[in-house]
Amino acid sequence: MSQESVSATKGNILIVDDQLDNLRVLSTILMEEGYQVRKALNGQMALIACQTLAPDLILLDINMPDINGYEVCQRLKANSQTCSIPIIFISVLDDVTDKVKGIKMGGADYITKPFQIEEVVVRVQNQLTIQRLQLQLQEINQKLLKQNSLLQLEIEKRTQAEIALQEVNEKLQELALLDSLTEVANRRYLDDYLQREWQRSAREQIPLALMLCDIDYFKAYNDTYGHIAGDATLKRVAKVIKNAARRPADLVARYGGEEFAVVLPNTNFLGSVQVAENIQLQLQELKIAHTMSVVSEYLTLSIGMTVCVPNHQYSPSNLIATTDKALYQAKQQGRDNYYTYIFFSCSCFLAENSDESKILCTELGNR
Structure with a gap:
C-alpha cells in the first residue's frame, strides 16, 4: 500500500476482529464511505499492522483469543509511535463497567454490538475530525513558537480550530445522551x-x-x-x-x-x-x-x-x-x-x- 493511495482517501482505518462476518460488514461500510480499510483477525496481527503503517483510527473488538482488545489497546498506548492513534472499541460487552474499563485503557469511544451502521459512520467521522483538529492545533502551536511576527494570525487560526473542536465535542455529548436506535433520550x-x-x-x-x-x-x-x-x-x-x-x-x-x-x-x-x-x-x-x-x-x-x-x-x-x-x-x-x-x-x-x-x-x- 503506497502512501499516495492512503492520502487519497478520507482516512486509513484498521479493523480488528476475529469474526470474519464482522470484518466484512464493517470494511464494506467504511470503504463505501471513502476510507482506506485494513483488517486484522487477532491482536498480534493488529500490533504488527500498526508498526508497519500507523492507521488514522482503529476499530477494536474486545473478545479475541490470545491477546484481547484491552491488552492490544494498552500496548499501543504504551508505545510512543502508536499512542496517539484513536481507538474505538466495538464489542458485544455492553455493561457500564466494560465501557468504563475501555475508556480507562485509553479508548476514545465505545460501540456495542449489534451496531447500527449510522452510529458507526458518525462516530468514526467524529474521531477522525477530532484527530485532524488536534493535529492542526499542534502545527499551529509549533508555528507560534517559531514565528513571533505571525503571532496574531496563528492565534486566530488556533481559536477557529478550538471552536470547531468544541462543536465536535458538543455533538459527541449529544450522541452520548441519545438512544442511538430510537433517537429519544437514553x-x-x-x-x-x-x-x-x-x-x-x-x-x-x-x-x-x-x-x-x-x-x-x-x-x-x-x-x-x-x-x-x-x-x-x-x-x-x-x-x-x-x-x-x-x-x-x-x-x-x-x-x-x-x-x-x-x-x-x-x-x-x-x-x-x-x-x-x-x-x-x-x-x-x-x-x-x-x-x-x-x-x-x-x-x-x-x-x-x-x-x-x-x-x-x-x-x-x-x-x-x-x-x-x-x-x-x-x-x-x-x-x-x-x-x-x-x-x-x-x-x-x-x-x-x-x-x-x-x-x-x-x-x-x-x-
Missing part, C-alpha cells in the same frame, strides 16, 4: 432530567407525572417478525410517544429494551391520562400487526403512571418504583391499558383506566 439523561424536574417541582409545589410504557409481548413479536422488524417498530413506537408528549418540557426516553419512560412536569392526573390515551390511540391507528399477541391482533402498550407533588417523604427512586408497580398492575389486568398511582402527601390512591378515576387529583392543577 437512561442516563432520563435520570438527570428526572432529578432536576423533581427538585423544581418540589420548590414550586406543582405536580410531576412519570410514565412507563412497555410493548406487550414484544419478545414474541421479535421471534415472529425478526429483530430488524423489531427495531423498526421500536422507532415507530418512540415516535408515537413523542407525538403524544410534545410539550417542550416533556421528556421521552428509552428506559430499556422495549420500555419507554415519559417525564411530564406540571402535569396532574387528568393530564397524564390524556397523554396515555393519546399514546394508545395513535398506536392503534398505526395497526402494527402482532399475530402472537393474546390481547389484540395489533401491537399494544401497557402503561404505568405516577402523579405526585414532590416532598421530603418521597424521592425520584420512589417515583420510579411506584410507576413500575403501576405498570405491573396494568399487565396483571390484561395489558393494553394503564394504571395510575396518585400521591397526596402521605396518602396514595390507585386509579385504573376508568371514567370514575378521572375525578381524582383535579385540584393539582391543569396540564
Whole structure:
C-alpha cells in the first residue's frame, strides 16, 4: 500500500476482529464511505499492522483469543509511535463497567454490538475530525513558537480550530445522551432530567407525572417478525410517544429494551391520562400487526403512571418504583391499558383506566 493511495482517501482505518462476518460488514461500510480499510483477525496481527503503517483510527473488538482488545489497546498506548492513534472499541460487552474499563485503557469511544451502521459512520467521522483538529492545533502551536511576527494570525487560526473542536465535542455529548436506535433520550439523561424536574417541582409545589410504557409481548413479536422488524417498530413506537408528549418540557426516553419512560412536569392526573390515551390511540391507528399477541391482533402498550407533588417523604427512586408497580398492575389486568398511582402527601390512591378515576387529583392543577 503506497502512501499516495492512503492520502487519497478520507482516512486509513484498521479493523480488528476475529469474526470474519464482522470484518466484512464493517470494511464494506467504511470503504463505501471513502476510507482506506485494513483488517486484522487477532491482536498480534493488529500490533504488527500498526508498526508497519500507523492507521488514522482503529476499530477494536474486545473478545479475541490470545491477546484481547484491552491488552492490544494498552500496548499501543504504551508505545510512543502508536499512542496517539484513536481507538474505538466495538464489542458485544455492553455493561457500564466494560465501557468504563475501555475508556480507562485509553479508548476514545465505545460501540456495542449489534451496531447500527449510522452510529458507526458518525462516530468514526467524529474521531477522525477530532484527530485532524488536534493535529492542526499542534502545527499551529509549533508555528507560534517559531514565528513571533505571525503571532496574531496563528492565534486566530488556533481559536477557529478550538471552536470547531468544541462543536465536535458538543455533538459527541449529544450522541452520548441519545438512544442511538430510537433517537429519544437514553437512561442516563432520563435520570438527570428526572432529578432536576423533581427538585423544581418540589420548590414550586406543582405536580410531576412519570410514565412507563412497555410493548406487550414484544419478545414474541421479535421471534415472529425478526429483530430488524423489531427495531423498526421500536422507532415507530418512540415516535408515537413523542407525538403524544410534545410539550417542550416533556421528556421521552428509552428506559430499556422495549420500555419507554415519559417525564411530564406540571402535569396532574387528568393530564397524564390524556397523554396515555393519546399514546394508545395513535398506536392503534398505526395497526402494527402482532399475530402472537393474546390481547389484540395489533401491537399494544401497557402503561404505568405516577402523579405526585414532590416532598421530603418521597424521592425520584420512589417515583420510579411506584410507576413500575403501576405498570405491573396494568399487565396483571390484561395489558393494553394503564394504571395510575396518585400521591397526596402521605396518602396514595390507585386509579385504573376508568371514567370514575378521572375525578381524582383535579385540584393539582391543569396540564
